[in-house]
Amino acid sequence: MEQTLENWLNPWLGGDANLLLTIHIGVVLLGVVVFNFFLRRLLARLEKEAKRSSLLWDDALISAARRPFSWLAWIIGIAFAGGIVHAEVRFPLLEAIPTARTIGVIACFAWFLSAFIHNAQHTLLRSRLERGESVDRTTIDAIGQLLRITVMIAAFLAGLQSLGFSISGVLAFGGIGGIAIGFAAKDLLANFFGSLMIYLDRPFAVGEWIRSPEKQIEGTVEEIGWRLTRIRTFDQRPLYVPNSVFTSITVENPSRMKNRRINETIGVRYDDLGVVERIVDDIRVMLRAHPEIDSSQTLIVNLVQFNEFSLDILIYTFTRTTVWVKYHAVKQDILLKIAAIIAQHGAEIAYPTRISYSAPLPKETEKPVPAV
Secondary structure, three states: OHHHHHHHHHHHHOOOHHHHHHHHHHHHHHHHHHHHHHHHHHHHHHHHHHHHOOOOHHHHHHHHHHHHHHHHHHHHHHHHHHHHHHHHOOOHHHHHHHHHHHHHHHHHHHHHHHHHHHHHHHHHHHHHHHOOOOOOHHHHHHHHHHHHHHHHHHHHHHHHHHOOOOHHHHHHHHHHHHHHHHHHOHHHHHHHHHHHHHHHHOOOOOOOEEEEOOOOEEEEEEEEOOOEEEEEOOOOOEEEEEHHHHHOOOOEOHHHOOOEEEEEEEEEOHHHHHHHHHHHHHHHHHHHHOOOEOOOOOOEEEEEEEOOOOEEEEEEEEEOOOOHHHHHHHHHHHHHHHHHHHHHOOOOEOOOOOOOOOOOOOOOOOOOOOOO
């Protein structure tokens, strides 16, 4: 085809080789522009149609293909134009065009696969949330990161192979150099394996509230990376914790609580000893009937101590909710109901008092005045 075009243009150009070469390059680049235009239009239309369908993965696939495939068309077109120039002009730098084209194609496919994994990850999360299903975001993020790292490593090795390097030699060098790298980057490796343990054991996930009694760590987990875990404290400060720390400390996860506990001691006066038993019984009945109290858990309402100034009644029960704000609202309602029960029996909540008793002073007797 190229020879036919050259034979057709020669009479018009008077045999000018430079002008003919320029036209060849222009035709190739024009073809790339036209092809790219129709490719982008086609992908945009396919993406629009994919959004109307009920399938999940077609959106992620087409959206991931738009930019990498456009760059792929330019890489192939420019490499083809460079080959035409190299056929006419023997320039040593142009001999690297086939290798550069191969690396560019590998990079575009790695870009496409990485984008597809990222889109599929978000599509899966969104679809499960829309259906109201439980979502383990930590596991999905971990699998997505592992797949993207695998794609990048495979693309890197393929690029080295296209440059003439032996992959087996690279792997052997990596095995020998891994020892030195391990000593030099032991903290980095410790954090990596710490994150791996988090993904495998899953002591916490993104969005959960955690705290450590050994360290000043408390807040909501925002992101679990390969080196750091970002925690948002309750005063909205970001806290970055190396993942290796979690392998050596105790982590408490209040987000996975099944219930929250109410553990209060309420004292009544000693004057109300006669109605304490009825107060205890009424409080127990109220708690068992309360819709926010989990009656399947331990429930204790008993007189437990004769204190210095009060008769102490232990209130020990568990709420159904684990939400911090709602828990306090439930606790307030229960405490107010307990106060009302005590008042119904004519009793009062005790507070520290002190009673002083004083004996009357003896009357002074008048002494007779001696006569002078």
